[in-house]
Amino acid sequence: MSAATTKRGMKTAQKPRKKTLAQRMKPYAALYLMLLPGLALILIFCYGPMYGLQIAFKDYNIGMGIWNSPWVGMEHFQKFLTTDAATRALTNTIIISALKLVFSFPMPILLALVLNEIGNQAFKRVAQTISYLPHFISWIIVASLLNNLLSPSTGAVNAIIQQFGGSPIYFLADKSWFRPILVISNIWKEIGWSSVVYLAALSGIDPSLYEAAIVDGATRVQRIVRITLPSIMPIAVIMLILSMGNIMSAGFDQVFNLYSPQVYDVGDILDTYVYRRGLVDMSYSFSTAVGLFKSVVGLILVVTVNVIAKRLSPDHDAGLW
Amino acid sequence: MIKTDTKRDTAFVVCCYIFVALLMVVTFYPFWDLFILSISPRSEALKPGLRLFTSAPTLEAYRSVFESNEIIRSFWNSLVRVVLGTALSLGLTALTAYPLSKRDMPFNKGVTFIILFTMIFSGGMIPGYLLIKDLHIMNTIWALILPSAVTAYNLIIMRNFIEGLPPSLEESARIDGASYFTIWYKIVLPLSKPVLATVMLWIAVAHWNNYFDAMIYMHDRSKFTLPVVLRRILLENELDKYLPAGVVDTGTAPQTPETTKGAIVMVSTIPIICVYPFIQKYFTKGVMLGAVKG
Numbered sequence: 340m341s342a343a344t345t346k347r348g349m350k351t352a353q354k355p356r357k358k359t360l361a362q363r364m365k366p367y368a369a370l371y372l373m374l375l376p377g378l379a380l381i382l383i384f385c386y387g388p389m390y391g392l393q394i395a396f397k398d399y400n401i402g403m404g405i406w407n408s409p410w411v412g413m414e415h416f417q418k419f420l421t422t423d424a425a426t427r428a429l430t431n432t433i434i435i436s437a438l439k440l441v442f443s444f445p446m447p448i449l450l451a452l453v454l455n456e457i458g459n460q461a462f463k464r465v466a467q468t469i470s471y472l473p474h475f476i477s478w479i480i481v482a483s484l485l486n487n488l489l490s491p492s493t494g495a496v497n498a499i500i501q502q503f504g505g506s507p508i509y510f511l512a513d514k515s516w517f518r519p520i521l522v523i524s525n526i527w528k529e530i531g532w533s534s535v536v537y538l539a540a541l542s543g544i545d546p547s548l549y550e551a552a553i554v555d556g557a558t559r560v561q562r563i564v565r566i567t568l569p570s571i572m573p574i575a576v577i578m579l580i581l582s583m584g585n586i587m588s589a590g591f592d593q594v595f596n597l598y599s600p601q602v603y604d605v606g607d608i609l610d611t612y613v614y615r616r617g618l619v620d621m622s623y624s625f626s627t628a629v630g631l632f633k634s635v636v637g638l639i640l641v642v643t644v645n646v647i648a649k650r651l652s653p654d655h656d657a658g659l660w
Numbered sequence: 661m662i663k664t665d666t667k668r669d670t671a672f673v674v675c676c677y678i679f680v681a682l683l684m685v686v687t688f689y690p691f692w693d694l695f696i697l698s699i700s701p702r703s704e705a706l707k708p709g710l711r712l713f714t715s716a717p718t719l720e721a722y723r724s725v726f727e728s729n730e731i732i733r734s735f736w737n738s739l740v741r742v743v744l745g746t747a748l749s750l751g752l753t754a755l756t757a758y759p760l761s762k763r764d765m766p767f768n769k770g771v772t773f774i775i776l777f778t779m780i781f782s783g784g785m786i787p788g789y790l791l792i793k794d795l796h797i798m799n800t801i802w803a804l805i806l807p808s809a810v811t812a813y814n815l816i817i818m819r820n821f822i823e824g825l826p827p828s829l830e831e832s833a834r835i836d837g838a839s840y841f842t843i844w845y846k847i848v849l850p851l852s853k854p855v856l857a858t859v860m861l862w863i864a865v866a867h868w869n870n871y872f873d874a875m876i877y878m879h880d881r882s883k884f885t886l887p888v889v890l891r892r893i894l895l896e897n898e899l900d901k902y903l904p905a906g907v908v909d910t911g912t913a914p915q916t917p918e919t920t921k922g923a924i925v926m927v928s929t930i931p932i933i934c935v936y937p938f939i940q941k942y943f944t945k946g947v948m949l950g951a952v953k954g
Contacts, residue, residue: 364766369840370759374771377756377810381775384807387791388783394790405790450683456676466680468937469687471944475932477869479887483894483925484690487697493918495693498709527687535944559669592872596895610785617786618876630784641780 395628408624415628425629427604428612432633435521435589435608440582442522446530448575451537452563467538470531481528482596485520486511517602521593536578540571580648584641587633609633691929698722698922705916721915721923730881730902731889731924738868738886745805745867750860752810754852757818758844779812792877803877804885808866814859821855822848857942868932886928894921 364371390405395415397408419425450470457463473481488494489510497507510516544567552562591610598606609629617626665673696711701718725731759765760772783791788807797803825848833843849856871887878884884892892898899917915923 360766367762367765370762370765373755373841373844374759377752377815378771380752380806380810381778384791385778385782388787391787391790392783394787453676453679456673457680458673466684468940469684471940472933472936473687475865475936476929477871477887479871479891479894480925480929483921484694486894487694487918487922488690493706493708495710530683531687558666559672596891613785618789623786623790627784627786630786634781634784638781
């Protein structure tokens, strides 16, 4: 750092009248000192693992360490694309993400619109408080709530099914039910919390628009379709585009706490696959390669999606940066 | 407001109320069902169906949970993790965010980019694990609190808030000769209380709920945190290993393994359910802060 500083400092020093970099930095010395511990932690714990990513191209050997392990080129990536379980994890990830996008995404918007029609403020507040709650509960707890509700022998859901003459379903071990359960439980957990951003957008709508519509005799539904929906469309589009950037992460904590070998065919995603191959089977290099593939595709998606978000937003100001 | 609702409008509003009421029931019922199960006697715990109430509530299951030294110890471990982790993380985040808010400081842009980049790309699970191993902090609390101590998201939220503070206070302190550290400590921190509260709660909830790092980094049973023990008991059926001898299910005990599991879930969830309504507004406030982008 200091070497680079003086070098650049000398370069600028050749231009007259302009302060050298060192001179410009000096008043901020205390601030650099304050920056140091946090930056050091980021460099170690975020960039350290990026240094470790090289083992995706090596044959990692614990005794030899990351640096000294021999290079093997793209071998692990070829293996990734020819291993059935790995490609299955890739397709599952994309399918589960797509399902969540289609079914979970509109729900918070719907809830925000409905909450907006609730005139009783106390009722509204209680409803919001209750609907945010699951967001703060860990997936381990949610998984055990689901185990209890969906249990084929004592669960409430199966009891109702039997009441109507159906036969009990073992939802969490049933291949045709596992993905719907993922989508529904995701909605259940996040619908309230995700609606916060839309409620914020709703509160920013100019009330005179509604008053004018009322004078013109518009019904509530017409007001929603003509005023409320168009007003929150921009934020909804941005949220949609941003969540498309996350397609490679289908929700590790959720799947990891709900799945079992019976449903690997439909539920095993890239992250859970990496966990089993890496930390259970200890194929460090191979699982790092799978993880790197996921991260790189994710990076490309996020960057692309941000460019699109910027193009679409009226003031070219949307997106992460 | 003018009363303008037609009959169809009224019907629509009624539908909205019904929708929201249903959502409240659907959200809350799973917790209630498990709560009732946890206080049900054996005869009712084994019966299928909706659990709205129980005729003979018993706290037997809770007694066996509180008699388990391992569960109590994991609760304690989690508490230590939350307190230490939150203090370290909040302090460092606030300390780092302040220099980041000085946009005309040389290298500010570069450092900000280094931090923001971690939001969109990471080394991933395995290299992260190997790093902890190579740093020799495996099986220590550092493995749980150092890697997540400073995160890009919290830094940006806090930096944006600090940037929005009125500059006049800081300027007059500068004229009086106060150092940056004094300004940070005496002026910026007190003014940042709302954002500090929000970020603190986020960090604390994350530490309370996070199980994965503890699961892969902590090898001694005595160091397990509550979520790790929960996972083992609830999802890997290791209940027997965590209960003291004598309360293991024999088929005649007043509680069943299911009621005991329910009691464990309640013990770990009730703190959140009780505290949460009072601090909820800080969380939502934070989302608004987050909407102001970097």
